Amino acid sequence: MTHPAQPKASHFINGAYVEDTSGTPIPVIYAATGEEIATVYAATPAIIEQALTSAQAAQKEWAKKTGTERGRVLRRAAEIMRERNHELSVLETYDTGKPLQETLVADATSGADALEYFGGLAASLTGEHIPLGEDWVYTIREPLGLCVGIGAWNYPTQIACWKGAPALACGNSMVFKPSETTPLCALKVAEILIEAGAPAGLYNVIQGMGEVGGALVTDPRVDKVSLTGSVPTGKKVYAAAASGMKHVTMELGGKSPMIVFEDADIESAISGAINGNFYSSGQVCSNGTRVFVHKDIKEKFLARLAERTATAKLGDPMDESVNFGPMVSARQMEIVLGYIEKGKSEGARLICGGGRAEMDGYYVQPTVFADVTDDMVIAREEIFGPVMCVLDFDSEDEVIARANDTEFGLSAGVFTKDFTRAHRVIGQLEAGSCFINSYNDAPVEAPFGGVKASGVGRENSKEAIKHFSQVKSVYVRMGDCEAAF
Numbered sequence: 001m002t003h004p005a006q007p008k009a010s011h012f013i014n015g016a017y018v019e020d021t022s023g024t025p026i027p028v029i030y031a032a033t034g035e036e037i038a039t040v041y042a043a044t045p046a047i048i049e050q051a052l053t054s055a056q057a058a059q060k061e062w063a064k065k066t067g068t069e070r071g072r073v074l075r076r077a078a079e080i081m082r083e084r085n086h087e088l089s090v091l092e093t094y095d096t097g098k099p100l101q102e103t104l105v106a107d108a109t110s111g112a113d114a115l116e117y118f119g120g121l122a123a124s125l126t127g128e129h130i131p132l133g134e135d136w137v138y139t140i141r142e143p144l145g146l147c148v149g150i151g152a153w154n155y156p157t158q159i160a161c162w163k164g165a166p167a168l169a170c171g172n173s174m175v176f177k178p179s180e181t182t183p184l185c186a187l188k189v190a191e192i193l194i195e196a197g198a199p200a201g202l203y204n205v206i207q208g209m210g211e212v213g214g215a216l217v218t219d220p221r222v223d224k225v226s227l228t229g230s231v232p233t234g235k236k237v238y239a240a241a242a243s244g245m246k247h248v249t250m251e252l253g254g255k256s257p258m259i260v261f262e263d264a265d266i267e268s269a270i271s272g273a274i275n276g277n278f279y280s281s282g283q284v285c286s287n288g289t290r291v292f293v294h295k296d297i298k299e300k301f302l303a304r305l306a307e308r309t310a311t312a313k314l315g316d317p318m319d320e321s322v323n324f325g326p327m328v329s330a331r332q333m334e335i336v337l338g339y340i341e342k343g344k345s346e347g348a349r350l351i352c353g354g355g356r357a358e359m360d361g362y363y364v365q366p367t368v369f370a371d372v373t374d375d376m377v378i379a380r381e382e383i384f385g386p387v388m389c390v391l392d393f394d395s396e397d398e399v400i401a402r403a404n405d406t407e408f409g410l411s412a413g414v415f416t417k418d419f420t421r422a423h424r425v426i427g428q429l430e431a432g433s434c435f436i437n438s439y440n441d442a443p444v445e446a447p448f449g450g451v452k453a454s455g456v457g458r459e460n461s462k463e464a465i466k467h468f469s470q471v472k473s474v475y476v477r478m479g480d481c482e483a484a485f
């Protein structure tokens, strides 16, 4: 019997599901059981061509609509997503293995927020009037054209919407390629946009591995590439886009610091550390995986952290009381287990967890290492799993220097009751998305993105509009045009 997660077909192009079984089969594995629940096929050159051709044609018509008309479609899509939140959340759980407790509140709802927010902004995207004596300049905010979105596997619905919503609001079209690990959810976003009144071809989804992404990035018809993925992939995609002089947004990885000062509320700081390390089983790009705890409170912090971590409920992700799910794939589980072994062999002190959980599926125990030093591999590389590294520090200047000593710069957090210190420290941290007495909030109203190797550009907020549009400036001479000869 066909599993309910099996989509009607692999791709969604020009307003309809399209299949081409001559592409490489991509099995969809449910991470909680290891069972194959669906199969899709990687896009063939013919499928890629269909997607690009229809996106290019649809964009021309879409850009002629008023912002109000475009916004209405996006807001209607947001409503449909909210109405179907339960069904979409179950699919997200099948796609990723994340607990339903999380997907019910953080995935389709976050996607709907983006559609609603950018739907609301669409009608307000205007240029400006610049007086120059008798003459004047006016500017027009124009779409970029055909945009490509390439997603990671940790938030498939959210990523499909965070890229699609601002792109469409600005009058662009999109071809979106989800991660081959989680191909299901973006298809639903495409389906819902059509139901909401988007023209056929405006938002297309095609499946595939890196080669399909590469073919999209290098196609001369593509004007912009927005990638969510790892730093090594980001470097390749950025370079390929640069050779075609295309616009880019790069949402990449991190190894973000979270600093807990001696005056912090310890329970609140531990909540921040849990949210910043164990939510989505640690598979969040902005995670604060280097937790710097002041040496005066370190042992108290660790004891209470271990107590609270022991209450994490691992189990069937469809059981709404479960709050900790499996790794997305067997491969990701092996990578994370490899880092845990590395931490042990490097001499970090294991506080809790430290291995695979004894159950079916790809579960890794929530793991805390203490006495981690800056040079350890577990403190330098992005693990992308439930592995928290606790490091101790003495002084503010020292911890700022150590927090910044990384190629990454996605996020940073500070826990303290001293607000002067909080702002002073945040001001010196090299990161794009920061938190004071909180961790990992990502409201659509706030810019999201990294500095240094963690990325280029910003998603969400009005900032995203700048990355999906360009400004034309028009000089208007009111008198005669003069020349030297």
Ligand SMILES: NC(=O)c1ccc[n+]([C@@H]2O[C@H](COP(=O)([O-])OP(=O)(O)OC[C@H]3O[C@@H](n4cnc5c(N)ncnc54)[C@H](O)[C@@H]3O)[C@@H](O)[C@H]2O)c1
Residues within 6 Å of the ligand: 150, 151, 152, 153, 154, 155, 177, 178, 179, 180, 208, 209, 210, 211, 212, 213, 214, 217, 228, 229, 230, 231, 232, 233, 234, 236, 237, 250, 251, 252, 253, 254, 284, 285, 286, 382, 384, 410, 449, 450, 455
């Ligand atoms: N900053 C953010 O917003 C954010 C959000 C989520 C995840 N991430 C990062 O994503 C990573 C985990 O996701 P992943 O393992 O899917 O990342 P990945 O880099 O392996 O893959 C990301 C996407 O790029 C595609 N791809 C791979 N090679 C390509 C190429 N040469 N050309 C075009 N496309 C190519 C993949 O098929 C996939 O769709 C982590 O590093 C995480 O930090 C960042």
